[in-house]
Amino acid sequence: MHELAVTESILEIANRHAAAAGATRITDIHITLGKLSSIVDDSVQFYWDIISQSTLAQGATLHFNRVPARMHCNDCGVEFEMLAELSPCPECGSFQLKILSGDEFFLESIEIEKEAGETQ
């Protein structure tokens, strides 16, 4: 699985932004993950606990914000939330669908600690 490469990338991005902000520690990492994305968050968490050791991100909690799959029907124009993969338009039964949301995968924000007295 490619979750190791993905987790390494999360760590690199988080540590880079934390270092630039003068952080002493990262406490939380917020990841936005579309429902259509094939990433398995359990295995990201598994790798995370191993590879984040002895970095600013050691012990940080990963939060996965799952974005629902919203589709637009190209035939009847209706917008709907797709609850299961490969479901047709609930109005007209068409499969001619465009993804409006649900394929995102990005690091949204991090929460960090800094030494007191440091300027923002």
Added chain:
Amino acid sequence: MSVNRIPVVEKILSANDSIAALNRKRFDETKTFAVNLMASPGAGKTSVILQTIAALTGRLKLGVIEGDTAPVTIDADRVIDAGMPAVQINTGGDCHLDAPMIDSGLKQLPLEELDLLIVENVGNLVCPAAFNLGTHANVLIASIPEGDDKPYKYPAIYRGLDVLIINKIDLLPYVRFNMDYFRTGVEALNPGLTTFAISCTTGEGINAWTDWLVQRSAELKR
């Protein structure tokens, strides 16, 4: 001590994406039409490449990057035997090729001389879909013995395709494969997808595929 929330909003695979963009720039500059060929193990990636070489020799100059999880050069050797330059990339067990691996492979190919580059990705229907290589087209080979339910089980890879090749159609009489069911799944994931049904054994349908390659590589040179 103070706590701060820092907005990041950075795509998780952005490092891969920026190298992919550099790869694409090189393909465009050298006018090399580049194809990312994906499939499960044994679907016929190497067979399609060899058939493509046979059909295009004398018309287009073709190069191949072979991705493999193991340090074997079987596939690359077959391409070189067929008279085209090939490099082997060993992913060290990784389940997919990524853009930096393509970058290193390109250093060993005479890109300026090539009209067409085919990348044989690692045999896998999940992981390669997540990694943009910078190629112009994502192509999947689905083969008849794999069964007709694969679009339903691996939707992500089908969504990102530019071309679908259905290989081993010579086996249709011997295998239970409902073509309508298969195509309904494909159509739901990628409406209007360009599709070629071929057999590497009989040669059926190969010309339609290679004509498409010739046309796309000519468009790049305009």
